[in-house]
Amino acid sequence: AQSVTQLDSQVPVFEEAPVELRCNYSSSVSVYLFWYVQYPNQGLQLLLKYLSGSTLVESINGFEAEFNKSQTSFHLRKPSVHISDTAEYFCAVSESGAGSYQLTFGKGTKLSVIP
């Protein structure tokens, strides 16, 4: 079984400042890793994912995350945030094997961008 820990429940940051949202996971098998974003009153949307290959993955809106197997982490970063990035961010993990369908989510980190 897998588990996901998001170390910060809330992160306030000023506009145009950098941000890092931390995620650590636990699993006894190889995993796929995901970040989902939830804007107010909406469902979750996939932001980016790591399946294999390059450990650094990027989204279309400037976020990036790096898979670190030795530290079992998948932290999300953005060098300069915008007001529109205010949302809740969820890290998720699934087993990378046949028969896997279960996504295990962290409890989320609320990012508040301050003007």
Next chain:
Amino acid sequence: DAGVIQSPRHEVTEMGQEVTLRCKPISGHNSLFWYRQTMMRGLELLIYFNNNVPIDDSGMPEDRFSAKMPNASFSTLKIQPSEPRDSAVYFCASSLGGAGTGSIKLFFGSGTQLSVL
């Protein structure tokens, strides 16, 4: 595409009443998931359907909860009788593929905010 459609958006009911939540997945998707989101427990998977068949219902909290998927374009989650501790946001999500894909991209509906008084 309209995305995953859930109804109602908000439901307020009294303890003991039956509640039915509805979901229309994205056309062509063959996997459907029901999740519950609470402050205390975060997002929990309740049940997973693949090709309209329930594959894993181990997350359904009690016999008061039941889910059906009579066809590829419709699913319901029913709570009977409802209790105040069932208050939460219930999300339906669909995806293309299913067991064995691993690299799941879920498309979520906007959720149903359920309040049981």
